[in-house]
Structures are given as C-alpha cells and as structure tokens.
Amino acid sequence: MLRIDREILDAIVAHARRDHPDEACGVVAGPAGSDTPTRLIPMENAERSPTFYRFDSMEQLRVWRELDERDEEPIVIYHSHTATEARPSRTDINLASEPGAHYLLVSTRDPEVTEVRSFRIVDGTVTEEPVEVLGAPDGTAVQSYKFGHTPTMVDYECRA
Amino acid sequence: MSVDVRIPTILRSYTGGEKTVTGTGDTLADLLADLDTRHPGLRARLVTEEGALHRFVNVYINDEDVRFLGALEAKLSPGDTVTILPAVAGG
Numbered sequence: 194m195l196r197i198d199r200e201i202l203d204a205i206v207a208h209a210r211r212d213h214p215d216e217a218c219g220v221v222a223g224p225a226g227s228d229t230p231t232r233l234i235p236m237e238n239a240e241r242s243p244t245f246y247r248f249d250s251m252e253q254l255r256v257w258r259e260l261d262e263r264d265e266e267p268i269v270i271y272h273s274h275t276a277t278e279a280r281p282s283r284t285d286i287n288l289a290s291e292p293g294a295h296y297l298l299v300s301t302r303d304p305e306v307t308e309v310r311s312f313r314i315v316d317g318t319v320t321e322e323p324v325e326v327l328g329a330p331d332g333t334a335v336q337s338y339k340f341g342h343t344p345t346m347v348d349y350e351c352r353a
Numbered sequence: 354m355s356v357d358v359r360i361p362t363i364l365r366s367y368t369g370g371e372k373t374v375t376g377t378g379d380t381l382a383d384l385l386a387d388l389d390t391r392h393p394g395l396r397a398r399l400v401t402e403e404g405a406l407h408r409f410v411n412v413y414i415n416d417e418d419v420r421f422l423g424a425l426e427a428k429l430s431p432g433d434t435v436t437i438l439p440a441v442a443g444g
Contacts, residue, residue, distance in 0.1 A: 218441070236441075247442035250411045250418045257438055270441060282444040288409055290363050290439030 195295045195311040197221070197269065199328040201233050206307050206338070208235050209273035209299040216246040217299075221269035222260055230268040230295075238272075245284070246272045269311075271297040279308040279341065281319050289314035295322070310341035356384060356429050359436040367395040381412065382425040384435065399437065400425070409440040 209217045218238050221230035239249040279300035292315045300308040313320045355375050360368050368374050378384030389396035399410050412419045413436040419427045
C-alpha cells in the first residue's frame with residue numbers, strides 16, 4: 194500500500210499534465226526506512242520524449258547525494274504515460290532499479306480523467322498496490338483521479 | 354592507488370551489503386576488474402559482453418559522468434571517489 198499526501202499527489206499530477214505530451218518523471222523522498230514520502234523532487238526528463246523517460250544523470254547524482262546527506266531514500270519514483278494506461282511497460286519493468294520504491298504511474302491520455310496507479314517492481318515481478326491519499330479533499334478539487342484497484346479499495350476519488 | 358567506490362542498494366548483494374568499497378586501478382576498466390576479484394559478478398552488472406559500459410548504468414568519477422571522460426578508459430587518481438547509480442528510466 195502506498196500512503197501519500199494529497200498535496201504531493203496533486204503536484205505530481207500537475208507536473209504530468211504540464212509536461213504532456215512528453216513523459217514527466219520525479220521522486221518523492223522520505224526518511225530512510227519510513228516508507229513515508231514527504232519531499233517532492235520533480236526531475237528533468239533528459240529524453241524529452243512522449244514514450245520514454247530518463248533522469249538527467251548529473252541531476253540524479255546531485256539528488257541522490259542530497260538524499261544520502263539527509264538520510265533519505267527515494268520512497269516513490271513516478272513517471273507519466275501520455276498515450277497509454279498507468280501500468281508499467283516492458284521497458285519500465287526491465288529497467289526498474291529501486292526494489293524498495295513505490296513506482297507511481299500517472300496516465301494523462303484522457304484530458305478529463307487522470308489515472309494513478311502504484312506498483313512494486315522487484316526482479317522483474319510487478320505487484321500492484323492500493324493508493325491511500327492522506328488529507329481530506331477540501332471541496333475545491335480541480336483534478337479527478339481514477340485508481341486502478343478494485344472499487345472497494347478506492348480511498349479517494351473526487352470529481353471537479 | 355586506492356579509490357572509494359559507492360555501491361547502489363541494488364548491487365550491494367555483491368559487496369556483502371557494503372555501501373562503499375575500495376579498489377585500485379589506473380582506469381575505470383582496471384578498477385572494475387580489481388573489484389570483481391573480491392566482488393565476483395559486480396563487473397558483469399556494469400559492463401556488457403562486448404566490453405562497453407551498460408547504457409542504463411551511470412558511473413561518476415567525483416562529480417563527472419564517465420561518459421564525458423572516456424567511459425571505461427577514464428583515468429583515475431588517488432583519492433578519487435567513484436559513484437555507481439543505476440539510471441532511473443523507462444518507457
């Protein structure tokens with residue numbers, strides 16, 4: 194299960210919408226071992242591509258060093274799919290290199306509805322997990338999110 | 354000469370869980386060959402069968418990406434720090 198603040202999730206979705214039709218990517222860091230994502234770090238997609246993403250190598254070095262210094266780790270690694278569903282592609286699975294992270298996918302293929310789904314990717318095995326959004330909707334939500342898991346597990350869904 | 358090498362989480366199975374290991378070599382290629390004698394299998398995760406650096410592994414000497422320093426032929430000096438990070442990438 195991924196538990197994430199609504200404010201952070203909203204900012205991730207805004208990033209994905211802003212970079213559409215290119216894929217957006219980034220990290221949410223948190224204290225090592227906490228499984229709690231607290232600090233959003235939007236990253237440059239060095240590929241600037243609608244079908245691929247890659248963190249800029251120099252930016253990644255800077256950010257990863259900072260995580261080390263702050264005793265943080267990448268709790269969430271997120272990226273968007275701009276024409277397909279929010280599910281890891283073959284490439285995503287082959288290149289996944291953080292077995293401890295939640296891989297959050299956002300699909301921006303539908304301009305009205307944003308799909309948000311979270312996965313663990315360990316040794317080529319993908320496991321979807323529920324997303325629990327923390328922080329009550331304030332009544333002025335501008336985004337609608339569609340989660341991938343079963344309806345009984347939907348913790349948050351809000352129409353504009 | 355001795356160089357510190359920072360190992361990412363996903364490769365620490367080759368270093369007995371160690372975050373930093375030490376190796377020697379005049380070039381990155383020499384260093385990886387030296388590391389492989391004590392941490393067998395590590396080199397194969399970084400270098401392809403054709404002998405090039407894997408496309409989705411980032412290796413840095415101090416603050417520089419080795420792709421701009423000659424890749425495996427990049428020269429090392431005593432006291433350098435080598436950092437290995439798997440690229441975060443996908444489709």
